Amino acid sequence: MSCRVAFASMDGSRIDQHFGSARYFQVYDINGGEYRHVETRKPPAKCQGHCEGGFDHLLEALNDCDAIFVSMIGQSAAEFMIEHGKRVFEAEGAVEAIIAELAKKNILKEINAD
Numbered sequence: 533m534s535c536r537v538a539f540a541s542m543d544g545s546r547i548d549q550h551f552g553s554a555r556y557f558q559v560y561d562i563n564g565g566e567y568r569h570v571e572t573r574k575p576p577a578k579c580q581g582h583c584e585g586g587f588d589h590l591l592e593a594l595n596d597c598d599a600i601f602v603s604m605i606g607q608s609a610a611e612f613m614i615e616h617g618k619r620v621f622e623a624e625g626a627v628e629a630i631i632a633e634l635a636k637k638n639i640l641k642e643i644n645a646d
Contacts, residue, residue: 534563536570537634538594539627540602544569547623547630551605552587557594558627565635587612594618601630 537560540549544558555577559570575593587609594600599619613620623630 534561535598536561536596537631538573538597538600539630540600541627544572544627546626547601547603549603551590551600551602551609551620554590554602557600559597560627560631562631562634567631567635591616591618 538557539547539560540551540554540556541547541558542549542556549555555574557573557575559573560567561570573593576589590609591613597618599621600613601621601623603624604622605613605620610620
């Protein structure tokens with residue numbers, strides 16, 4: 533089962549950015565225990581702390597992702613993304629360790645089941 537996941541991370545090693553102000557998202561394809569880095573995405577800089585103009589630009593940048601991992605996400609941003617079919621998670625730690633946990637606990641199956 534394949535899943536595309538985005539991590540709010542400057543360099544791809546750790547989740548280190550808040551959803552609304554994330555400068556980079558590291559996008560990975562994960563299939564079972566295997567994964568590969570697809571690309572680094574830099575969404576348009578529209579939010580500086582609070583995102584008064586909405587989250588459409590982030591939805592567009594992450595439209596093909598099944599799940600998004602960030603260090604923090606506000607309630608309105610989370611609700612917006614969930615309403616548009618995206619799964620969002622607050623997490624901290626190394627990206628590779630989180631990918632390993634996703635595969636180990638078969639969480640990707642649950643993400644794609646919806």
